[in-house]
Amino acid sequence: MSMNIALSGLGAAQKDLNTTSNNIANANTFGFKESRAEFGDVYSSSIFSNAKTTTGGGVQTSTVAQQFHEGSSIYTNNPLDLRVSGSGFFAVADNKNEPANNNLTRNGAFHLNNENELVNSEGKFLLGYPVNKESNTVASYEAKSMKIDDIFGQPTKSNNIKVSLNLPNKETAPKNSPFDFNDPDSFSRSTSSTIYDSLGKPYKMTTYYVAKYDPNAVAPTPNNANTWEVHQTITNNSGEERLLKPDPSLNKNYQVTIPDPTDPTDPTKAQVVGYIMKFDQNGQPEAGQPLNIQMETFASAGIDVGGADPTQTLNMNYDDPTQYASAFEVRKFEDVDGATTGYLSKVDIDPEGNILASYSNGKDVVVGRVALARVSNEQGLAQLGGTLWNTTQESGQAIWGDASQGSFGAIKSGTLEQSNIDMTQELVDLITAQRNFQASSRALDVNNQLQQNILQIR
Incomplete structure (x- = not known):
C-alpha cells in the first residue's frame, strides 16, 4: 500500500515537473498561456473500514488548468502585429473557403501572403467582417478571410x-x-x-x-x-x-x-x-x-x-x-x-479592428474589420498546439463581436502579447516539484528497504 502511495507521489511530481518545464520552454512564445497542474488526494473506505484510522491512498492529477490572464506587451514596427487587450481571441482558419472551421488564438503575429491575404506564421487565414465602405459599419457578422487589394480600382475623374x-x-x-x-x-x-x-x-x-x-x-x-x-x-x-x-x-x-x-x-x-x-x-x-x-x-x-x-x-x-x-x-x-490608379503603400489597424489600406494615389480605404470571439469558460477550451484552441462543450460556443465592445477588448496594432509566464515563479515551482519528486523517491526507497528486511527474517 505505502509503495503505491509513493509511486502516485512520483507520478504527480513528474506531472508537475512536465507542466512547469513546458511553461518555461514557452516563455518566449507569443500568446502562450501558462498551465498549472492541480492535484487531488486519493481516499477510499468501505463499511468494514474505520474512518478514523484509514489513511489516504496517494495523489492523482485532477487537471492541468490553463491560466488565461494577459501577458505583457512587446512593441514592434509591424502594423500587422496585433494584440487583444481584453478577453477576446483572434479567429483563424486553415481553409479560407471554410471559415466556419476555425480555431482561436491570442498570437497576433500576422502578415500578408503572396495573394495579399492576412495570415499567421502557419499560413492560417485571419478572419474578419466585411465593412460598408460608405458608413464604415459591419455589413455582416459572418466572419471571412481578409484580403487587401494591392491596386485601388480604376481611375475616376474629378467632379x-x-x-x-x-x-x-x-x-x-x-x-x-x-x-x-x-x-x-x-x-x-x-x-x-x-x-x-x-x-x-x-x-x-x-x-x-x-x-x-x-x-x-x-x-x-x-x-x-x-x-x-x-x-x-x-x-x-x-x-x-x-x-x-x-x-x-x-x-x-x-x-x-x-x-x-x-x-x-x-x-x-x-x-x-x-x-x-x-x-x-x-x-x-x-x-x-x-x-x-x-x-x-x-x-x-x-x-x-x-x-x-x-x-x-x-x-x-x-x-x-x-x-x-x-x-x-x-x-x-x-x-x-x-x-x-493607386498601389498599396501601407496598412494600419485601429483599436476597433478596422483594417485601413492606404494607396499611392492618396486614397484610404477600410477593407474590413478584424473579427474577435470569446467563450463563457476559457479553461474549457481544448489546446491544439501552436497557441491555438478549439471550443468544446465545456467552454461553450464562440461568441462573435467587435473590438472595443463589451469584454472583447481593444486591438493594439504594432504590439504582440507575450506569454503570461512569470519566470521567477516557474523556477520556484520547478525546485518545489524537484523536492517533491526526491521526497517521493525517498519514500519508495524506504518501502523497498522495509520489504528487504522482512524477507531477511529467518
Missing part, C-alpha cells in the same frame, strides 16, 4: 471639390487690374492642387483670389476688402494654363465678366471669367451667396484631355467659407471623386 477657407478681411487689393494669371500683381492669393481626368491623368488646378474693396463702405479704401473675385485655371499636359470659367447659368450678381472683344459696348455679350464671393460684417457669406459653383466643361475651356472625357466638369462646393481678421488659410481642398 466634386470641397473647399473650406478663410479669406482675410484686411487684405490689400492688388496693384494691377484686371486679373491676369500671368501677372502676379493682379491677384492677392493663389493655391494649387491636383485633379484627374477619366483616364487617371493628373492636372494642376490653380485657384486665384483677388481682393476687391467695397465702394459702398463708409470709408472705402483698398484694404477693407469684403468682396473677392475667384478665378480657376487648369494646366493641361502640354504645360498650357487655361482659364476654367463658371457656367453662365451662375447668378449674374456673382459673375466676374469682361467685355466681348468683338463688341465691347454690348453688356449682354460680356464673357464670364470668374465668380465673386461676398461676406457680411460677421465674416460669413452674405445672404444669397452661391456656395456650389458649377464650372464649364473641359472642352469649353479648350483643355487638351488627350482622349479622356471632354465633358468633364467640376463643382466647387464651399463648406463654411469665412472672412475673419486672421491669416489666409485653406482648411480643406478635397477632391472627393478623382483618383488615378
